[in-house]
Amino acid sequence: MLQVAFIREHKDTVINRLKKRNIDASQMIEDVITLDEERRQLQTQLDNTLAESNSISKEIGLLYKSGKAAEANVLKEKTTQLKEDSKSLNEQLNAKTDALNHLLYQIPNVPHDSVPTGNSDEDNEEIYTEGDIPKLHDNALPHWELAKKYDIIDFELGTKITGAGFPVYKGKGARLQRALIAYFLDKNTAAGYTEYQLPLLVNEASGFGTGQLPDKEGQMYHVGEDNLYLIPTAEVPGTNLFRDELVSENDLPIAITGYTPCFRREAGSYGAHVRGLNRLHQFDKVEILRVEHPDRSYEALNEMVDHVKTILKELKLPYRILRLCGGDLGFTSVLTYDFEVFSTAQDRWLEISSVSNFETFQANRLKLRFKNQDGKTQLCHTLNGSSLALPRVLAGILENYQTEDGIKIPEVLIPYTGFDKI
Incomplete structure (x- = not known):
């Protein structure tokens, strides 16, 4: 706050x-x-x-x-x-x-000077694009049809077990999912992020600490008897590792990464734009988090953006970066960059990552501080980013890498999957 x-x-x-x-x-x-x-x-x-x-x-x-x-x-x-x-x-x-x-x-964070004024995602500012949009064959399919054709993701079975938005990954689909998680984590740890395995349930104090409460309680699954919440992102348990901490200035920056399933109710989401993997109630995501000195948090933000760029370059997926307008900016964020992959079969952009600087907003709630060289206590800056959210990355791979006789696997993932085609 x-x-x-x-x-x-x-x-x-x-x-x-x-x-x-x-x-x-x-x-x-x-x-x-x-x-x-x-x-x-x-x-x-x-x-x-x-x-x-x-x-x-x-x-x-x-x-x-x-x-x-x-x-x-x-x-x-x-x-x-x-x-x-x-x-x-x-x-x-x-x-x-x-x-x-x-x-x-109840008061959201104050937007950065560079945040454009706007009401919705239509007012976001495109600041970067890279990659060529592939030309698909005449019988190209959207990913939910490809998943059924090659029997790699079963949406109906997930609906039977739990409900809509809880897919079941099968065979090479499950192996590709696991490959993406391992690849993302390896890229992050190679870049200096320490890997953590985090709880999937958090208490109310953790939700308040990172700003999901009281802003987003309607989007979170609540375990009433124990008053716990299923995490909507690894940002929540990851950042709360440092709640009520006075860290040493010499320890900054602190950089961590973690893979977690994420759970979001997404109440009121209907229509073609939520088909297949486009919007789920349970999905996998690898997150990167940083606790930074206030003097260099925007340098760190740029480093995080560049890091996500390298991953998308290696996957050879066409993508763009948007600077979110005020009306689309998250409650706790000062400045957010969204990454979107182009889905050729759907002819639309799919959000796959958000990289944000919260400055002191979360740290003030968390009481996350450090002592500077003068002995004065200051609030840290916190940042986080998806690196990456799997569903739409997987959708982009399935659709953009499809051929008439199967789906190619991005070269960088073959050592992880053990196969080069579905």
């Missing part, structure tokens, strides 16, 4: 930047400042009351030692009232703090 000090010092900037998200935050920002002033006044009153109470308690002790019990008893009555006052002030302070935090949780 945004820091109150930042809001107070940059009120107009915050309001103007949030307009990029099509949000008029004027009243919310004024309310934050008012609540913070009231909270600080209550804190001052409480501190003064406690200080007075402590001072009188010491005086009472001295009076008893001096044999002045009557005077001490008079002061004891005053300390009783001060204790009641401090209890009341503490309750008011907690209520005011809760109200302030509740409001702060």
Whole structure:
């Protein structure tokens, strides 16, 4: 969440930047400042009351030692009232703090200067394209038809077992899926990311820490009896590894990667654009995460973008990069680049990765800090990116690599699959 000090010092900037998200935050920002002033006044009153109470308690002790019990008893009555006052002030302070935090949780991150103003994905800015779109044969099929033809993904069987959006991968389809996971992890660890195997369920505090709660609870699967959430991305458990941590400046940057299944309810998603692998409730993804010094987080963001580029170049898939507009920007992000692969058989672009800088927004919630060389405690910057989300990468491979007599395997994956064609 945004820091109150930042809001107070940059009120107009915050309001103007949030307009990029099509949000008029004027009243919310004024309310934050008012609540913070009231909270600080209550804190001052409480501190003064406690200080007075402590001072009188010491005086009472001295009076008893001096044999002045009557005077001490008079002061004891005053300390009783001060204790009641401090209890009341503490309750008011907690209520005011809760109200302030509740409001702060509703305010999204402030977009970067470079974020274009816009309402939807149609207003995103294309900044880079690479790769040639292949010319397919006349009988080319979309990936869901290819999956059925070659018996490598069974969508109907997944529906039988669980429901729509839970596919079953079979034979060479399962091996190709496993090959992609291993390849992505190998690329990431070779680039300096430490591999982690992470929990698939997280508690409420973890959801709040990375901003999925209270923003996206409707998109998450909730285990009610235990009050746990199935992860929508490895970003949640991965970033929460560092919750409530004071890391050494010498340890920065911290770079980790992990493969996890991901679970998203995607409530209200219907139509042709969600067919096959285009949108699933359970899918596999390899994530990269970084905890950075504030001075170099945008350099790190560019490094992450370049890293994803190298993977797509090796897969030889046509792709483009978009800078997301304010209306399409995630709640916690300052700046996001989306990678999209072109699906030749569907004649459309498919999102396969988002690479984002959150600056201090998550770190403030997580209390993730470091001590700088002057001994001052600062919030870290956090970043994350998909490297990569498998379903649409797999869809792109199936469709773009199809021939009349089968599906070729990208050369870089053959050592992982053990075969060169389906």
